[in-house]
Amino acid sequence: MVFGQVVVGPPGSGKTTYCNGMSQFLKLIGRKVAVINLDPANDALPYPCHFTESVASRMHRYECAVNIEDLIKLSDVMSEHSLGPNGGLVYCMDYLEKNIDWLQSKLEPLTANDHYLLFDFPGQVELFFLHQNAKKVITKLMKKMDLRLAAVHLVDAHLCSDPGKYISALLLSLSTMLHLELPHINVLSKIDLIENYGKLAFNLDFYTDVQDLSYLQYHLDQDPRSAKYRKLTKELCEDKESVGNLVKLIDKCNGYIFAGIEGSAVEFSKIAVGPLDWDYYRYPFLAAVQEKYMKDDNDFDK
Numbered sequence: 001m002v003f004g005q006v007v008v009g010p011p012g013s014g015k016t017t018y019c020n021g022m023s024q025f026l027k028l029i030g031r032k033v034a035v036i037n038l039d040p041a042n043d044a045l046p047y048p049c050h051f052t053e054s055v056a057s058r059m060h061r062y063e064c065a066v067n068i069e070d071l072i073k074l075s076d077v078m079s080e081h082s083l084g085p086n087g088g089l090v091y092c093m094d095y096l097e098k099n100i101d102w103l104q105s106k107l108e109p110l111t112a113n114d115h116y117l118l119f120d121f122p123g124q125v126e127l128f129f130l131h132q133n134a135k136k137v138i139t140k141l142m143k144k145m146d147l148r149l150a151a152v153h154l155v156d157a158h159l160c161s162d163p164g165k166y167i168s169a170l171l172l173s174l175s176t177m178l179h180l181e182l183p184h185i186n187v188l189s190k191i192d193l194i195e196n197y198g199k200l201a202f203n204l205d206f207y208t209d210v211q212d213l214s215y216l217q218y219h220l221d222q223d224p225r226s227a228k229y230r231k232l233t234k235e236l237c238e239d240k241e242s243v244g245n246l247v248k249l250i251d252k253c254n255g256y257i258f259a260g261i262e263g264s265a266v267e268f269s270k271i272a273v274g275p276l277d278w279d280y281y282r283y284p285f286l287a288a289v290q291e292k293y294m295k296d297d298n299d300f301d302k
Helices: 015-028 074-081 085-098 100-112 133-145 157-161 163-180 204-208 213-221 224-238 243-254 265-273 278-293
Strands: 002-008 033-037 116-120 147-156 184-189
Touching: 002 015, 002 163, 002 243, 015 033, 015 116, 015 147, 015 184, 015 243, 074 085, 085 100, 085 133, 100 116, 100 133, 116 147, 133 147, 133 163, 147 157, 147 163, 147 243, 157 163, 157 184, 163 184, 163 213, 184 243
Parallel strands: 002 116, 002 147, 033 116, 147 184
Antiparallel strands: none
16 A cells, blocks of 8 residues: 655646655655656756756756656647647646556556655646546556545645635635545645735634635725625635644545554544644644744734
C-alpha cells in the first residue's frame, strides 16, 4: 500500500514550489519521496536533487522520478494539432489516460520501494471540475496500484484580500473536491504575500475555517465591480500551517497514519474521528502566521 498527494490548483498558485518544499520536508523526516510531474507545460521545474558548482547558477535543478514529457510534450501537441495551450493540455491528459500503462510501469519500481508519491498536475482548472481525463488517470492508478491518495488544492492567499475572489476560490475548491472524489485539503499558498494586494477584513482564521460568509456581504457591497452579482453572492454568503501541521492533516486524510497499526475497527474509528492534537497545533500556528506575515491593525478586531 502506497500513499501520496495529488497536488492541484490554478496556474501560479505554487504547485511546483509546494512539491519541491514538501519533498524536502518529507525526506528530512525519513520518508522516501518521489515527485511525479504530470504537467506537460511545466517549464520551471525546481525539485531538488543536485546542484551546480558555479555561484551564478547555484540553484536547484529539476530531477523528477517520472516526467510526462518523456511521453508527450505540450509544444509538440500544439504544433502538430494547431491547438492552443488549454486545448493542448486537455489533449495531453487524454493521451496520458489512454497510455496509463506507461505511467504505471514508471511508478511500479517506486511503489515496490514504498516511496511516498507527489503528483504535480497542470494548473488548468477545467481538468479538475469539468473534464474527466485527469480524474480517470487518478482513479485507474488507485485501482491498479492500490494507492491511497489525498488531493491538496492550493489557493493563492492574496485572494483573501478580495471578498469576491475569495468566494470564487471557495466555489472552485468545492467543485474540484466533488469532481475528483478524493479526500481533500485546501491550502492557502504564498502566505507571506497575503497583504501585498490589500488588508484583510478579518483575522486569518476567518478564511481558513470558512466562517460565516454573511460577514463578507458588507465588503462586497462596497465594491462596484460586484454590483452585477450582488444577489448571487448574497445567497452564497448566507449558505453555509506550517508544513509539519499540513502533513499531519494529509496523513490522516489519505490514511497514512493507519499504516502498520494493528487493531480493531473500533480503535481505527477512534483514531479517524480523533482531533489529532487539533487545538494544540492549529490555532497557535494560525496566530504565529498572522503575527509573522500580517501587520497588527485594529481592523482585525472587526
